[in-house]
Amino acid sequence: MKLIKREWNNSFHTIVQHKKSCFLFCVYMTHKHTGLSSLRVLHLHRCTSLATLSSLPTTLESLxxxxxxxxxxxxxxxxxDLTITRCPKLKRLALHALPKVDLWGSNSVGPQSLYIL
Structure with missing residues (x-):
């Protein structure tokens, strides 16, 4: 398993997930650990068990x-800043004043609805 993290003010600043290590992060997220309160940048790649991002801190600026x-x-x-590549089940995405959105991928139909408030 591979987990790459960068420390920033005693909290996570960037977490990069690849393959199986995402499972550990998903479990970690469900506990709403305070160590993620300063998370700004997150890259999720091949997190096959991840169904929602509801536990992410509101400080997240790039995904x-x-x-x-x-x-x-x-x-x-x-x-x-948001980049989406090959997330076919993504149906709903609610955002507030997002200046940059990239949607890529031949197998990526979603999101079916994108809300920018």
């Missing part, structure tokens, strides 16, 4: 999703 097959919804109020 990259690639090949997350079960992910269905997300609400990220402070996100400024």
């Amino acid at each position: 990259s999703l690639e090949m997350n097959w079960r992910l269905e919804d997300a609400s990220l109020p402070n996100l400024r």
Whole structure:
């Protein structure tokens, strides 16, 4: 398993997930651990068991999703940069004033609805 993290003010600043290590992060997220309160950048790649991003802290500013097959919804109020690649089940994404959105992938139909408030 591979987990790469960068420390910033005694909290996580960037977490990069690849393959099986995402399972550990998903479990960690469900406990809403306070160590993620300063998370700003997150890259999720091949997190096949991840279905929602509801436990992410509101401090998240940049998110990259690639090949997350079960992910269905997300609400990220402070996100400024978003990249989505091959997330076919993503149906709903609620954002607030997002200046940059990239949607890529031949197998990526979703999101079916994108809300920018």
